Amino acid sequence: MPPRLYLDLHILQSVPPSNLNRDDAGTPKHALFGGARRARVSSQAWKRATRKAWAQEQPKADHATRTKRIASLLADTLKESEDLSDTDAARLATALLAPLGITPSQKKEEETAYLLFFGHRQLQGIAQLVQGRGKELLQFDDADLAKELADLKVDEELMQSHPLEVALFGRMVANRAALNVDASVQVAHALSTHAVETEFDYYTAVDDENERGETGAGMIGTVEFNSSTLYRYATVNIPHLHSNLGGTSATQQATAEAVEGFTTAFVKSMPTGHQNSFAHRTLPHLVIAALRTDQPINLVSAFEKPLHTRTGAAEKSAELLAGEAQAIKETWGSAPERVFATYSPMSEGPTRALTEAFGTSTSFPQLTSGLRESTLTWLRDGTL
Structure with missing residues (x-):
């Protein structure tokens, strides 16, 4: 069995006006990348959303x-x-x-x-x-x-x-190192593929019990927001996950199911900041699941030069992501062992680029079941 196996998840997802993850002043988190201000959602925010999404599908006794x-x-x-x-x-x-x-x-x-x-x-x-x-x-x-x-x-x-949540995300106990559990998952901060500007929503609330023709608002305020197409990335160290779950032949099936479950929860989850105000839940345009035996590779460099467009960012972002994957393969000789892809219908150019880089699109249930079976085969036989 090869000593290493990593699952890299690459996601492109457009989010409408929202404030998914705010700082101490209530401003949507951001970061400078490639000289441009980008929308940012912290890894902690999306890990918590993933944990909560996973827990909804599990018996309470299995929760952490x-x-x-x-x-x-x-x-x-x-x-x-x-x-x-x-x-x-x-x-x-x-x-x-x-x-x-x-x-x-x-x-x-x-x-x-x-x-x-x-x-x-x-x-x-x-x-x-x-x-x-x-x-x-x-x-x-x-x-x-x-x-x-x-x-x-x-x-x-x-x-x-x-429990799976501890096996995935780890545990640190500052004054009791023996209780530490090294995480088997790393999650990157989600970044927009383009520059963003923070906008302000001025809102008022009317007092329903106003009498005698009184006018004016009962409350006024502002909330900050932005909208973006985000690149999201996470990687799973599958042998380490197997070790955290027990590391025996009896836990191989549980590890394969954990890979499938984490992928589903991470892809479909959404941080809930100001969710009632913006109803911002969306699903991704694109999910790439790559199994690698060399090292994890974050493809965010595809967007180091911020995308400029007036006709939508999703398709161009997908094309840039495919180009980055091909460039890494050609320049470094680094390619995944297996790739599973799910992406929305796109124009001819982006679709051709995606097919060349990642293969044809399948349904998301086919992607997750393929990951589960490939992980189980690797754990049992050492092959993909």
């Missing part, structure tokens, strides 16, 4: 959560499983988590100092370490209780049976 409230969640679990009072469950939960050395918040006792990312099944695993012994253990004073729990492998429960 990123929270400062692991102690209170564990206490709730212990209260139910061990039939404890709120106070006793909180005491036992605190004692169970103490060996992890996770620093409590200085502001709120019931919270940790930072967010911890873990799965619901992992929390259940910690609770099961004391299954049936809860009331017995609470008879000890704090010092003896700590000794009784010292040999329990609480950290091991957080390092096995990772």
Whole structure:
């Protein structure tokens, strides 16, 4: 089996007037690239949207959560499983988590100092370490209780049976490196293929209960927005994902399904900033899924020179992306092992360029099922 296999996802997606991801002043995030101001959506925003989209399709028991409230969640679990009072469950939960050395918040006792990312099944695993012994253990004073729990492998429960979200996006625990999980996915900041300008929507709200012919608005304000055609990119280290999910022959199918699930969630997800104001949900014009055994390659250089057009940016952006992929193949001798493509009908020139670079278009369900089968074949046989 080749030691490396990466999935590169390249997406072109047009978004109407919107404010998907704003900064601390409420302005849509942007970046300078190629000397031009571009619309930008941060990787964090799209990763969260992806996580939420994936979770909607999975049983709650398979979900992960990123929270400062692991102690209170564990206490709730212990209260139910061990039939404890709120106070006793909180005491036992605190004692169970103490060996992890996770620093409590200085502001709120019931919270940790930072967010911890873990799965619901992992929390259940910690609770099961004391299954049936809860009331017995609470008879000890704090010092003896700590000794009784010292040999329990609480950290091991957080390092096995990772939910897909943790296996994909990783986990960092600043003062407990043993709990770190290296991410198997990298997500780039989405950038517009062209320059953008921020615009302002001036809005008013009328008081429906105005009486005696009163005029004027009950509230006025502004919201900033832009519109753009975005290039989105993510890459998945498939062997590392397999390792995070257990790394055995028994987890090969789960890894292949994870690749399919991540691809679906990443492609179809959308950050929700000001969603009620703009109803900005769209689907991409183009999705390219490339399996590579050399290295991940972000094709954003196709748009280093900002696109200028008055007749729409999607088709020209697709043509530039295809040209960049061909140039990398010819200049560096670097080509994917397999490519799956889904793109909307386009004019003759862009369609020809896309076909030459990525092959003919298939439906998106065919793309994701092809990825799943190719991943499974590679994990089992070492071939694509």
